[in-house]
Amino acid sequence: MSAIRTVVRGAQRRRVSTIVIIMATAMAVTATVLAGLLLAASSAPFANAFAQQHGAHLTAIFDAAKTTKDQAAATAGQAEQTAGPYPVTTVTATPQGAPPGPGGPQLKVVGRADPGGDAIDKVTLLAGRWARAAGEIVVARGDVRIPTGIVLRLEDGSTLTVVGEARSISQTAQAWVTPDQAVALGQTGWQMLYRYADASSETAMTAHEAALGAGAQTQSWLDVRNDAAHRTQLFVPLLSAFGLIGLALAALVIGNVTAGTVASATRRIGVMKALGLTPAQVVRACLVQALIPGLIGAVLGIVAGDLLAIPLTADVADLFGTVPMSVTPWVDAAAIVAAILLIAATAAPAAWRAARLRTVDALAVGRAPHSGRGRVAARLAARTRLPRPVSLGLAQPFTRPARLLAILLTVGLGTAAATFAIGLASSLREIQAAAEKPDTSADVLVMPMDDRDLRPIVAATPGTGRYYGRGPADIAVDGLREPARGTITSGDARWAGYEMLDGQWYTGPGEAVVNTAFLTATGKKIGDTVTGAGHEPLTLVGEVFDGSANNHLYTDQASVPAGVVRGFEWYVELTPGTGRDTYIAALRSQNVAAEATGSEGLDGTLILLDSLTALLTALLVSVAALGVLNAVVLDSRDRVHDIGVHKSVGMTPRQTAVMVIASVGVPGLLGGVLGVPAGYLLHRWAVPAMAHGAGIRLPQSTIEVYGAILLAALTLAGLVLAAGGALLPAGWAARTRTAVALRTE
């Protein structure tokens, strides 16, 4: 065993490379943990969160005026498990400081003493604390966030302070207060939560609902699950893609690190064999040598991964509308086991090769002529007109094809991740822009006013160019339970900027365009006719993208009975030279409300996705850079003697650094050349898949977001990534003392 210790100690003396090995392994394991969490979080997010909260299969509210608390409680016998009754009320709350006016958010408030601790619907606290006293409220986190600390003003003038944010997967409330507070706010009902043994089918749930009687207002978990599915399916392909790239990259880096560690021990092993080490001892020594820094790195990586997992899982949960996963020690355990197996699996063959190597050959490693690989490259490089340090560096990787391949793949995966992330961010931006275009294509929006017909006013105002009106209406459609949301236009709305997926915008009465969700829900195609109460048959002439997963139909005013739309909004394009402000002032002077159109800015989900993508990309690119760093450190160590020789014949530190950086030039460039198309294809697959999951079809413009210049720049980014990874070792190589390097065996 002491012989083994000698080999191991030999490795530990090379402190810099040991630190690099530990760091690279740690980063790779961190990436594994996070990738594993992403994959875990992306698989059945709703089901997991629902199970975690022990969600309610059925939520019922009984009218407090007709049902007593005891009557509500008596329904418990019908279910396997129940919680409640809890007092319920609805309040209209405006954040203090917001301009006064109607239309603050309506909140369904439930009074529960301990929402996190009940038998059913264990609500997860996301920020702050639970309400403990009168005047305190905890709000559900949704698309609109009401942060802790805000004071909400109620209609009667009283106030509630937000002390926390929480999320109920069963969607049982929009806010929680203490039971006494709920009663004080003016109780309107009793809420009961039920769990059943058989809750998986629509039929079973309908029966359970019926059993509660007509007086109960119910919500089935199946509907909640459907709503959630749209949201979660949207992001699953994205997060899975990141997770898989992360795993591949981590495996590559760990494998490369391990192989390098063993290879660098070969000469020492030769010496030990000359002194009588058996092959079995050699294998053991190699494994130990690879596993020690590997294990230290893995443990550090787990710690870092668990720390980073906190913000990551919180972001992912917000994205999915679920709750952060509870501690997942199995991901940590799996990451450690995977890392150890991978290290052993890479080290074992390398160790076996070292053990079988004839002792003389092992001793000669680094001294005797190499296998002769890479000489063609060296000759070719020598013939170029490049400065000699550059051509020397460029040819270097070809002497070790395995390492060349490892750097190439590492850079390739790094660039693929960056390409994918950038494409994704652009796509999301394009999608939002396309969805928003009808609201931003005009210059001025003229608001509807009661029953006043604004068209003559708009037409008469100086500066008006093109204009059209738009208003909402419910359109009954045979075959659909609920009416479709209709958008009725007046005038020529072709320039409004609705992105057509198929067919064209309507040109006359009796024609309509619809969004993808409408076609999916009705099973109709372009060219079919839609009938329904209250309107003439409508021929579908186009499929439009509007970013919505609900059923939308667009048609002209002439296609529907007059008076269906109560007030039109008018979208006006101004003639050149007309100022928006003067135009709006002119309308206001006639008591007509108007405003400049504008983008609403990024929505919350988009910001969340952006930060998540940025975090994951930064992580993957760092792992890739560290992988390159490790490979270059190993390589420089193998070449320390040659570097000394170069310096002895007059190579300056700067030239040495240039040589080392140039050595990653070829794999860096090739990595970019391979990685960019890979990221491109991944994006081409993932973005439409995301949209498909959400029931949306995307316009081509939102998928084809890569320009030639961007792709070229990303390809070069591979080179930058590789050079970035080589920078530190290049500096070290430049500083190597020549006299010492020449003594190194």
Place this chain on the structure above:
Amino acid sequence: MTPAAKGALAADARCGRASLASLTMIDVADVSRRYDGGQAALDHLSLHVAEGECLALLGPSGSGKSTLLNLIAGLDRPTEGTVTVGGTRVDRLSEAAAARYRRATIGLVFQFFNLIDDLTVTDNVLLPAQIAGRPATQSRRRAAELLETLGIDRHAGAYPGRLSGGERQRVAVARALMNRPPLLLADEPTGALDTASGAEVRKLLVDLHADGQTIVLVTHDEVLAATVATRTVRLVDGQVAGA
């Protein structure tokens, strides 16, 4: 050696040796080199080498010969004292300046050749010129001449691993002479060679010196010292013995 070949070697000789023998090439003044914690490898040593001289450094193992050579080559710095070569204060040079100084002034030959295994003989010889950014055609001509002069032009396209020890050392000498350095430093150039190969290299050094090349030679080989050197200095414990 043909007269033409001699010309190739003599190209860097400044002038006739006799007339300039008094000009100083190396001035090592009161130099000490201590490695961390240990005993001094060089201990207040002073040494003068004139242009055109061939000095042999003798001494037991560990007496500091290689350390002294490293200081003169600018590969290492003294702990105390000054090293001046051809008017340049070598001990004060930065790493980059030392590299440029080596290109211009020093040719180095080692006991174990220190050739780059992945480069052909020609590319090894060309290396100092290429690193210095010398014009390619001229360098190629010079390399070819050197290889011919040293009798290894047959192996121009071969890799060092295939050559015998003597041949490898001649490649190393060719590489050292590539940039026509005023000063050739050789650390036990025959130390790894058998008798026959050792004799080849010895003859080569004699010819070089005859053409005016200043040489500092570290050796255990008394025959080499006696045939080549114009002067011998013996080091013991980092000091000049019997100075």
